[in-house]
Amino acid sequence: MLNFLPSPVLFLINATLAALNIALWSSLILMLALLKLVLPIPAVRLKLTAMANGCMRYWVILNHATFGLTTRTRWNITGLDDRLSTRGWYLVLSNHMSWADIFVVSIVLRDKIPMLKFFLKHQLVYIPLMGMACWALDMPFMRRYSKSQVAKNPKLKGKDIETTRKACAKFRDTPTSVINFIEGSRLTPEKHKRQRSPYRYLLKPKAGGIAFAMATLGDQFRHVVDLTIVYPGARNKIMASLLGGELETIAVDVRVLPMSEVPQGDYDRDKEYRVEFQRWLNVLWQEKDHKIEQLLQEHSSAPGFYRTLASK
Numbered sequence: 001m002l003n004f005l006p007s008p009v010l011f012l013i014n015a016t017l018a019a020l021n022i023a024l025w026s027s028l029i030l031m032l033a034l035l036k037l038v039l040p041i042p043a044v045r046l047k048l049t050a051m052a053n054g055c056m057r058y059w060v061i062l063n064h065a066t067f068g069l070t071t072r073t074r075w076n077i078t079g080l081d082d083r084l085s086t087r088g089w090y091l092v093l094s095n096h097m098s099w100a101d102i103f104v105v106s107i108v109l110r111d112k113i114p115m116l117k118f119f120l121k122h123q124l125v126y127i128p129l130m131g132m133a134c135w136a137l138d139m140p141f142m143r144r145y146s147k148s149q150v151a152k153n154p155k156l157k158g159k160d161i162e163t164t165r166k167a168c169a170k171f172r173d174t175p176t177s178v179i180n181f182i183e184g185s186r187l188t189p190e191k192h193k194r195q196r197s198p199y200r201y202l203l204k205p206k207a208g209g210i211a212f213a214m215a216t217l218g219d220q221f222r223h224v225v226d227l228t229i230v231y232p233g234a235r236n237k238i239m240a241s242l243l244g245g246e247l248e249t250i251a252v253d254v255r256v257l258p259m260s261e262v263p264q265g266d267y268d269r270d271k272e273y274r275v276e277f278q279r280w281l282n283v284l285w286q287e288k289d290h291k292i293e294q295l296l297q298e299h300s301s302a303p304g305f306y307r308t309l310a311s312k
Helices: 007-038 042-070 100-109 122-126 130-136 147-152 159-173 189-195 208-217 238-243 271-298 304-310
Strands: 074-078 089-094 116-118 177-180 221-230 249-258
Touching: 007 042, 007 130, 007 238, 042 100, 074 100, 089 100, 089 208, 100 116, 100 221, 100 238, 100 249, 122 130, 159 208, 177 208, 208 271, 221 271, 249 271
Parallel strands: 074 249, 089 177, 089 221, 116 177
Antiparallel strands: 221 249
8 A cells, every 4th residue: 555655746656657547548449449440340340349448447447446555535435226237328427526527437337337438528539549549439529619609600500419419329339328527517616606506516507418418319228327426625626636645535426317207308499398308407406416515514524625615
């Protein structure tokens, strides 16, 4: 165990190991992607896709092993149940506070459901190795167009939606978990205040991405898996605290919701359904806000980060 080392030293060790881990598995995934391009045989492509997902699984395993070796962080995970399977299709939702969330949700759900496919901002595709590996894993890269951009170029209208549909259509042949951090951005006190969010610990949820994922794969999704992530004792730089071994606890509550509880309809064309779906999502987010409050109380935590949000 290396958790006796000073935080700056642990940060350097973990950051280096994390970078090497990304470089290793991203390189292997890109090699498999090249084989998929030159061997366009459906059965072979499915096998290569499975191998690429296996590379991502080992990326998660090594991350978890690294944190176990270098930190004293306690993982408090509740709500996982036997309804989950690696052979199903799942829509995964989560609040979003930090880059650390990607490590957390991957570790919590590893070997419970298929490896996660993240909705990513388009700019991330240009990150060396990692961005291309995510592209090779068929993860949806989302472009966000402002109203002014669409006004200047009407052809942009609906482009992000079409991207979502095309990406999700690729998942019909392979058991898949599609995850969306539906707040659209990492939570900060500044964003929370600027949004005038009605929630104490969350930004407003955005319905479009998951609604169109459901429109494409709704008949295959078994359940919605709703994660609530809390970092008791966290300050503003959660990722740095994780890498530096300063996080005492990571608390994750998992709720598994049957698809029958999720409103179904045509989000693109049906205005009444859009209102109904957004109402359902807002209720879900209100419940998540209460759950965060509960988790903070359970861990006797009144850290600066959460206190600052609650006071806005």
